[in-house]
Amino acid sequence: MSTDTSAETTIFSRRESEARSYCRSFDTVFAKAKGAEMTDTQGRTYIDFLAGCSSLNYGHNDPDMKEALVEHIASDGIAHGLDMFTAEKAKFLKAYEDNILAPRGMDYKIMMTGPTGTNAVEAAMKLARKVTGRRNIVSFTNGFHGMTMGSLSLTGNAGKRAGAGGGSLADVTHMPFEGAFGDGVDTLGQMEMLLDNPSSGIDAPAAFIFEPVQGEGGLNAASNEWMQGVARLAKKLGALLIVDDIQSGCGRTGTYFGFEEAGIEPDMITQAKSLSGFGLPFAALLIKPEHDIWGPAEHNGTFRGNTHAFVTGRVALEKFWADDTFQKDVQHKSALLTAGLQAIADVLPEARLKGRGMMQGVDVGSGELAGDICARAFDKGLIIETSGAHDEVVKVLAPLTISEETLRKGLNILLDAARDATVNTKIAAE
């Protein structure tokens, strides 16, 4: 079912930088998208198990958001308002307060950073250093926090770090994430010993930053105990706790925030990806009021507070988070996902499940095999990608709004692809 897209894609090879990436795995030109499906210019439809890397938790072109956005644009609503007061921003903030903060008893200020996850992370790093007067930030192995120099200094991936071209990625200590040394090793206790030792050479941290479930790092899900331990350690050391919930937030793990079940109270929380609800560029940093010591414009930017995103983001909050219906539905589908992935893991010799909620996958043991499975899946009409330090995890990031039927259909394609890949591997081995 492959299509010759070469004529259509000439313009990309001629004019788009070699940095382009996903288009290399999914070699077709997309034209339309709705819910959990994308359609290319040839009319072929794909199930989307990538969902904009968790930026489309509510699916493509949700009808309610779409309607509100079209109405906003058609009536000359503001598209760009810098960080001036707008009616849309007011409504968004109110919806966030009513549907997210208040029900959870949370008290945070919201900083509209530049509309990318990395910008929210950079703002958090700067503020943590400003608040504490310290420089060192503890991040964790396999963590991914962005590509600008501050965020990149937190990020584990060697290939991404090489992109710095030798620029300094200093003032960060990379510690083992839970499970980095295998089961049964108390990495939390070891980290505490290091940080308690005044001769460790590891400077007192301004902050700890972690992802509740590491998206790019291989769907490593932190336990509640580990998250609580990091929170406790941060407090003990006078460091701030930053949770990077960019990929794991907005319902992805089954609750609005990826750390809710741990009961921790981060000093800062980064949000982006699905925050607009519609896939529009948008990011924010939640800050405990006592830490909100920014001067006006001390961290600024042109596109802070994307007004279109305020519109769609507000609809998303009101539609999906006013009560727990959606949350329960996500948890129900998460169980289906686990079962489906287990069936896939069963056909693969050394496979094991990874992740949590609607952010699960299968570690198939090698990047080669995982890549092969994803390529075969795409040929069969499923968009899906790998993650992990060796790209060894087949990662499912379906829209949370996906129907059970489509979810099953996608999982079946994946199972087929895994079977084919296994057969092929065996043949090659003989």
Added chain:
Amino acid sequence: MSTDTSAETTIFSRRESEARSYCRSFDTVFAKAKGAEMTDTQGRTYIDFLAGCSSLNYGHNDPDMKEALVEHIASDGIAHGLDMFTAEKAKFLKAYEDNILAPRGMDYKIMMTGPTGTNAVEAAMKLARKVTGRRNIVSFTNGFHGMTMGSLSLTGNAGKRAGAGGGSLADVTHMPFEGAFGDGVDTLGQMEMLLDNPSSGIDAPAAFIFEPVQGEGGLNAASNEWMQGVARLAKKLGALLIVDDIQSGCGRTGTYFGFEEAGIEPDMITQAKSLSGFGLPFAALLIKPEHDIWGPAEHNGTFRGNTHAFVTGRVALEKFWADDTFQKDVQHKSALLTAGLQAIADVLPEARLKGRGMMQGVDVGSGELAGDICARAFDKGLIIETSGAHDEVVKVLAPLTISEETLRKGLNILLDAARDATVNTKIAAE
């Protein structure tokens, strides 16, 4: 004509971070915008001489872009496609090639970076270091390039730099911009002497980066000779030339690029702000093909290639840049602007004009006076801001599409505000 907005703005003071800024100068809640005007929730209309800090060069809600965007959304066009191939991206690239590159005989690859100016700058820094194997980058006094750690290291403003909270802003040499030591000092020649001296302690640069007209730094316009000199020096030293055209590009100075008249060929050009045409988050980095040595995803990000921005950006290119009509019109209005600003400068004792094209202003001698003028202008229905190291420049960044009538009206308000402020200053002095 002031309005009590306190009830309406409670939500902002309660929930929005103290980092918010423009809303402090323009204390009203905006609801609609069209062309060169914004309207608040009380129905009051303001002339917009800020234009999203040059992000709205084509005005608010241009009807053609609006129509195309509504059509795109209504028909389930893609909102978020990561960096996959989309029909909209292809059309945008083609339009960029046809209307911008080809007519100017330019050959560049286009990198869709995260949709903020700072992200394009960070990508340029990383690539320059990667290409040259060097670390040092030369930026210039009063330069502004963004708030993430890489871009911030290039940025001159001490207040912004303090926001780093002590994080390292290394690997950059800050050199005097043209005119930094007053007229008649050959800062270019001095810089060359420093860089030619093997004992200067200034490491061989990977790149030079400058803005053709410094927007935040006080509307300092580089001469063609200076730009040519920097280009020549970069070439001689084996360094790359990066032009940060984020605020000065997209027609702002009277040509599409802010450096066109200098006839230089930058190795990289950063674009953002008005690139989408509609005020949507969007940025790109133009790279000479021989430097496009990125590996796939070596610099990545979730919102690279905002599909909505492809739609509106394409319309902007086709509508305004297919021939030189628009350009000539901008140049005509620039002359009106110069005349209007001269009239204002004439009522101020030590004022002098700054800038170039539709990016001009008046250095009124002190930040206090400039702030007073802008506040009075806002009371009279004009949105306008200051810039400069001491906020001493009243800066006009009107939409390029503004009608002559509205331009004149705005300038008259500004003249009134300046007169009032002067009278007030005299009274205060007596």
Added chain:
Amino acid sequence: MSTDTSAETTIFSRRESEARSYCRSFDTVFAKAKGAEMTDTQGRTYIDFLAGCSSLNYGHNDPDMKEALVEHIASDGIAHGLDMFTAEKAKFLKAYEDNILAPRGMDYKIMMTGPTGTNAVEAAMKLARKVTGRRNIVSFTNGFHGMTMGSLSLTGNAGKRAGAGGGSLADVTHMPFEGAFGDGVDTLGQMEMLLDNPSSGIDAPAAFIFEPVQGEGGLNAASNEWMQGVARLAKKLGALLIVDDIQSGCGRTGTYFGFEEAGIEPDMITQAKSLSGFGLPFAALLIKPEHDIWGPAEHNGTFRGNTHAFVTGRVALEKFWADDTFQKDVQHKSALLTAGLQAIADVLPEARLKGRGMMQGVDVGSGELAGDICARAFDKGLIIETSGAHDEVVKVLAPLTISEETLRKGLNILLDAARDATVNTKIAAE
């Protein structure tokens, strides 16, 4: 037996910087020294269990070195020759080759760095980065490598690091030294896991640097297996192995080098302290010939190759290292030391022995107790100091040439001091 030295020491409090330290513990003015004893201006004699922090392994004023040095000076031998060829340097190099390198089958180039340990460490760091093209250097918890910015970046002690006043101590990863997490934790295996993980965020190292026995860090002695493991890991990763043998070398642990029994072949070895034999400032860096890629004067300094130290250092090599007599004697005395320390540990509730060879001590459980013991010992005529992250180790660094009788005498004083301190502690507790 305390003396009022206040009149004599006025000049120090008036003119010497507050950075002075040992004089605070040993509040008397010393005038003469011979072998293992120092005498103050009041004629009081002290047994020296500090030995210039291992700079006087052959005791004070060894008669043969003294004679050679006096003869050299009296005959207008060169005192300062920059790094020109001198007869004394030739003889020293020959003696080093004949007595140290050749018998051990070692092939190294010798770099005369500035005559301080920290300078040799800085040279090693620079060369390792130059050779590998990498920046990161792995050092270990509780490591001490010097106070200049490069060496300080390797050093663990938070108080020392604070001395940098906020200067950047980047490009170093601090890993747990053997035993840092208690017995039975395979820190070596964990380190390997981290460094093998391409997403650990820990950049590929240029070098590993460790002390075979950590002098300042608390007499932590690395096992042969651990040293072999680090050597193997360095080789596997393409990193250089630097052994900092400044305090543990020159026979201190019972062999000339502190790592000899591990059978490893470091790429570089730093030497200082006892290298001159006489306590004169002198340091050197041993470099495997294939790594000696320095350009002429690429790392230079005024006092490289202290000619007086060449004279005494040569005598030391010929006198003590021509055969294994001295080495065996040191090993014999090491056993006496162990026994003596065990007797001391037996009177202290939670004490445990630390270290190896003539570099042993007792961890008494708290810095307060250790300090009290040392202060009491000094009152009884014994010079001795503490070490460790909490100053909790009473450290014996007697001259290797000390007579058995004096060693016993010193240990008896220490035992008395420990008993007194314990009694005192009990009384205080009651």
Added chain:
Amino acid sequence: MSTDTSAETTIFSRRESEARSYCRSFDTVFAKAKGAEMTDTQGRTYIDFLAGCSSLNYGHNDPDMKEALVEHIASDGIAHGLDMFTAEKAKFLKAYEDNILAPRGMDYKIMMTGPTGTNAVEAAMKLARKVTGRRNIVSFTNGFHGMTMGSLSLTGNAGKRAGAGGGSLADVTHMPFEGAFGDGVDTLGQMEMLLDNPSSGIDAPAAFIFEPVQGEGGLNAASNEWMQGVARLAKKLGALLIVDDIQSGCGRTGTYFGFEEAGIEPDMITQAKSLSGFGLPFAALLIKPEHDIWGPAEHNGTFRGNTHAFVTGRVALEKFWADDTFQKDVQHKSALLTAGLQAIADVLPEARLKGRGMMQGVDVGSGELAGDICARAFDKGLIIETSGAHDEVVKVLAPLTISEETLRKGLNILLDAARDATVNTKIAAE
């Protein structure tokens, strides 16, 4: 008159690191030295116009220092006492107070740093940052301050900086030294404009550091006005003033300190090289009492306070600085030197004199010519070296105690060498 030293020097090529340098210019093995002369193993005697790079201001083996040192050693005086109180340190401090500080009305604490110039510089950097809470330090083009990472960050020379192997040399701003842009450019005023501009990107400095006469940088002598200007600017900005007097101090320029005639009061002064009087490793940092906020051992080191150097250094202070006899003699000889150098400059087409006092030389226009002149001089029995960014300055650093006769003799050799080199150049050009 060349000698085959190959047999003798095998040991050096076999065992000494390629970093060795001076021995490459002076290819013979030295054995004895007295006053202003050195003698090699073949019995050949050379006039020494290098004087240990200003470490032998009082000549080789001064008889009074020699006698005192031999007496000290012979009587078992202390060789190494860490930083304990010793009788010799007390006497040295008293002599420094009586002969240097008191007569000049100066009040400083003396910090015995590691016995190398670079260590004193590192201590000054750390303390300046600690005192001010700022990180940036301003150093100057062509400055040379040492090879350890802190000092190297201040140093201008690109070749030396490359020795860092990519280690970070951050937190320093390199400004033009007086005259760096040629005569008549007010670099001081320009520097002030940059530092006064809050948008310059140059962070508020912790300190300024300069050499009164740049030794390695080409004998650039700062004017009194320039030194006063830097002092004034430092004070205005709340930065400390550090004078690096390592090469220019101890009488080299005609007064004890190289900045005396400027009447400035540095916050810190680094001393090394000739401080011991005898060429022994020794360095110190003078600190204004109010800045002496070091904690005990916060900057430490094994060889702080070389006791042998206390002995010889004290004799030097008492012998040469008790009154102004020596100083006047140096000033007299400086005039002879100027005259002699002028005669040399007269035979060279584009030569010009550089430097001040007994720290003068001739800029001959190219490193090639300067090197040729020095090589020819050595063949004729004169030890002399070049300096400058391009090694273009023939530099005379004769002992200050040199007899007029020997000074003349050396200058005549230099004149001959210059003539020969010129003739040779002309022949080559034809």
